[in-house]
Amino acid sequence: MATAAATAPRTITERASRGIWRDALRRLLRNGPALVGLAFIGLFLFMALLAPFLTPYDPLAGVPQRVNAVPGPGTPGHLLGLDLLGRDELTRIVYGARISLIVSVGSMLMGLALGGTIGAIAGAAGGLTDNIMMRAVDVLLAIPGILLAIGVVTWLGRGLPQIMLAVAATNAPIFARILRGSLLANREQDYVVAARSIGASRIRILFRHLLPNSLTAVMVAGTLALATAIIDVAGLGFLGLGPADPRTAEWGTMLTDSTSYLRNAPYLIFFPGVAIVISAIGFNLLGDGLRESLDPRLKR
Amino acid sequence: MTLLQVDDLVVRFRTRDGTIHAVNGVTFDLEEGERLGLVGESGCGKSVTNLAIMRLLPRPAGHLEGGKVVFDGVDLARLSESDMRDIRGRDVAMIFQDPMTSLNPVLTIEEQMVETIRAHRKVTKDAARARAVELLTMVGIPRPASRLKDFPHQFSGGMRQRVMIAIALALEPKLLIADEPTTALDVTIQAQVLDLLMNLTTEQGTALILITHDLGVVAGMTQRINVMYAGFIVETASTPELFEAPSHPYTVGLLHSIPRIDAIEGEELVPIEGRPPDMRRAPSGCPFAPRCAWRLDVCWTDNPELRPVDPSARVVATGATATHRIACHNPPTAAERDAGRPLGDRYHPAPPPPGMLDELMSARVGASNGTGESPDGGPSDGGPYDGGPVGSDWPESASVSPAPSASGLPIDPTDGGARG
Numbered sequence: 001m002a003t004a005a006a007t008a009p010r011t012i013t014e015r016a017s018r019g020i021w022r023d024a025l026r027r028l029l030r031n032g033p034a035l036v037g038l039a040f041i042g043l044f045l046f047m048a049l050l051a052p053f054l055t056p057y058d059p060l061a062g063v064p065q066r067v068n069a070v071p072g073p074g075t076p077g078h079l080l081g082l083d084l085l086g087r088d089e090l091t092r093i094v095y096g097a098r099i100s101l102i103v104s105v106g107s108m109l110m111g112l113a114l115g116g117t118i119g120a121i122a123g124a125a126g127g128l129t130d131n132i133m134m135r136a137v138d139v140l141l142a143i144p145g146i147l148l149a150i151g152v153v154t155w156l157g158r159g160l161p162q163i164m165l166a167v168a169a170t171n172a173p174i175f176a177r178i179l180r181g182s183l184l185a186n187r188e189q190d191y192v193v194a195a196r197s198i199g200a201s202r203i204r205i206l207f208r209h210l211l212p213n214s215l216t217a218v219m220v221a222g223t224l225a226l227a228t229a230i231i232d233v234a235g236l237g238f239l240g241l242g243p244a245d246p247r248t249a250e251w252g253t254m255l256t257d258s259t260s261y262l263r264n265a266p267y268l269i270f271f272p273g274v275a276i277v278i279s280a281i282g283f284n285l286l287g288d289g290l291r292e293s294l295d296p297r298l299k300r
Numbered sequence: 301m302t303l304l305q306v307d308d309l310v311v312r313f314r315t316r317d318g319t320i321h322a323v324n325g326v327t328f329d330l331e332e333g334e335r336l337g338l339v340g341e342s343g344c345g346k347s348v349t350n351l352a353i354m355r356l357l358p359r360p361a362g363h364l365e366g367g368k369v370v371f372d373g374v375d376l377a378r379l380s381e382s383d384m385r386d387i388r389g390r391d392v393a394m395i396f397q398d399p400m401t402s403l404n405p406v407l408t409i410e411e412q413m414v415e416t417i418r419a420h421r422k423v424t425k426d427a428a429r430a431r432a433v434e435l436l437t438m439v440g441i442p443r444p445a446s447r448l449k450d451f452p453h454q455f456s457g458g459m460r461q462r463v464m465i466a467i468a469l470a471l472e473p474k475l476l477i478a479d480e481p482t483t484a485l486d487v488t489i490q491a492q493v494l495d496l497l498m499n500l501t502t503e504q505g506t507a508l509i510l511i512t513h514d515l516g517v518v519a520g521m522t523q524r525i526n527v528m529y530a531g532f533i534v535e536t537a538s539t540p541e542l543f544e545a546p547s548h549p550y551t552v553g554l555l556h557s558i559p560r561i562d563a564i565e566g567e568e569l570v571p572i573e574g575r576p577p578d579m580r581r582a583p584s585g586c587p588f589a590p591r592c593a594w595r596l597d598v599c600w601t602d603n604p605e606l607r608p609v610d611p612s613a614r615v616v617a618t619g620a621t622a623t624h625r626i627a628c629h630n631p632p633t634a635a636e637r638d639a640g641r642p643l644g645d646r647y648h649p650a651p652p653p654p655g656m657l658d659e660l661m662s663a664r665v666g667a668s669n670g671t672g673e674s675p676d677g678g679p680s681d682g683g684p685y686d687g688g689p690v691g692s693d694w695p696e697s698a699s700v701s702p703a704p705s706a707s708g709l710p711i712d713p714t715d716g717g718a719r720g
Contacts, residue, residue: 127360188358190401191402191403191404193356193396193402194394194402194403194464196356196388197356197389197396198388198393198416198468199385199389199390199416200415200419201419204415204419208404208411208415209407212406213404213405
């Protein structure tokens with residue numbers, strides 16, 4: 001009898017959903033554009049994670065073709081045709097997703113670690129520390145992202161880790177700024193004063209109260225950073241600052257390699273371009289959707 | 301025994317727009333287990349006084365500029381931050397106005413309660429959890445063990461305030477400061493929460509400072525009341541005495557501006573005209589003078605001290621027998637406090653001295669920045685701060701104007717009632 005009495009009201013509580021995360025997820029799944037974004041990202045992840053199982057071809061090796069007779073899209077066995085070196089275009093796009101995923105996620109995490117630390121210290125310390133750190137961040141923000149990335153890659157040399165670091169360097173100041181702003185905004189909230197009024201220490205307030213409440217803003221920024229990272233990586237590749245091995249299937253590098261043959265094989269530009277656009281749009285849509293579903297002020 | 305002695309507390313806020321004189325020398329004592337009400341309108345410094353006691357003034361603007369806060373023999377104003385942290389929660393706790401925002405939205409009630417208990421007491425998680433369940437039961441939350449796992453947004457406002465009370469009382473503090481604890485709550489819940497607060501503090505022998513702008517709330521709950529205005533205590537008395545014989549013009553005004561169940565039928569409400577002074581001006585003279593119908597010439601220049609209403613009385617600072625004291629040069633008579641306005645030939649409040657007029661004007665211009673009100677002329681809706689007398693026909697000399705209604709002061713009950 002005791003259990004019966006306990007279960008009846010309990011289901012009501014549970015139906016009211018537990019936690020802000022579930023609420024946010026529910027709102028996200030009702031958001032059309034965000035679902036489209038999720039679908040794009042799903043396709044992107046599917047290609048990146050399962051690349052070797054999706055195609056029988058080697059993305060790196062092939063038989064060079066004659067410039068005016070490259071087998072185009074629809075060639076039997078090659079849905080998107082071959083490139084000039086006789087490599088299957090679809091295979092290269094699929095493997096390219098892999099590079100994009102690794103570099104964008106890696107650079108996002110590196111940027112988050114770097115920028116998050118700076119932002120957390122600045123936001124928690126305040127005063128002179130805050131001022132010095134934020135002015136440094138301002139300087140970095142004043143430099144256009146792609147220029148900063150080019151600088152880092154030319155300084156450190158070509159290669160995937162270098163590219164990650166370069167893109168991370170463009171994202172870190174943004175993360176720092178967002179986290180600091182969010183910390184400052186939360187610091188004035190009643191619950192922080194309430195926590196102080198019961199004797200919570202500064203460290204405790206920072207880690208238990210401020211950071212968790214600032215997480216949503218950072219999550220949104222992180223998702224959007226993935227989109228810019230994909231574009232930045234492709235941009236670097238297009239400028240010849242891609243992976244160290246020039247054969248690597250990387251979308252930006254594929255674009256550069258094909259520009260000279262635009263007349264003979266325009267699809268070699270078209271498909272990598274579409275891949276870049278779709279994955280970047282996917283993360284942008286998801287980021288916007290997350291912002292809407294996590295922002296309590298936009299609650300519907 | 302005296303638990304808390306606040307002595308000449310001065311708090312200033314340094315802002316870009318100038319210095320805010322938030323608390324200007326507040327002195328009061330509190331006995332162990334005593335319940336004190338702190339009453340005044342918004343911005344009168346009642347919350348700031350208590351944030352200063354807790355040393356929780358907003359940084360970097362808020363400064364405790366002077367005075368002592370002796371709690372249990374220790375001057376909190378001079379304590380190091382880490383010692384102060386030990387006292388917060390354990391010896392002094394606070395309940396805030398808005399229960400919807402004073403709990404961390406991303407932590408469960410359990411996490412927040414256990415955290416508080418373990419911050420001050422070396423107990424295991426299980427022991428802290430057991431204590432949390434006990435506390436929730438105490439504040440009347442049904443099914444406390446399962447509700448512990450819930451997040452703040454799953455509680456109603458009244459329930460959240462109960463949780464706040466449970467957290468505040470978790471360590472059986474000696475002093476509980478409740479800053480407008482029921483203002484954000486539904487009227488039907490208010491009484492419940494106040495009863496709970498009353499019962500628990502009585503049971504635990506916790507002293508209570510109840511901050512409110514609602515005289516109805518303090519009436520039933522406190523033994524003593526301090527009335528604050530513009531950062532000063534203008535009247536202090538035991539609760540029955542304050543309601544029986546309010547003696548400061550401001551208190552009289554407050555009591556006449558709220559409807560009373562025992563009012564004589566047809567009695568009009570008398571609003572207090574004007575608005576609180578611009579706190580950026582360093583106080584000179586009585587802060588209430590610009591709105592006061594009883595003011596004398598001296599009120600503009602000399603700020604009266606808190607003195608016993610009965611000059612022969614020996615001053616008792618605390619408890620139910622506390623001496624009734626006011627800071628006023630020209631207190632209303634018994635008949636006047638019943639009427640809520642000056643009677644007989646005491647109709648003519650003194651105009652400000654010539655020099656002060658300019659000062660008031662300039663303060664007014666600064667204060668009305670962006671409100672779209674013109675400082676001279678414009679529709680007058682009240683006292684000197686609202687442009688009426690300043691822009692109209694108030695003589696510059698100190699001679700008394702024979703046209704009292706032009707001053708916009710609450711001398712015509714019908715007029716005042718219509719507006720109130």
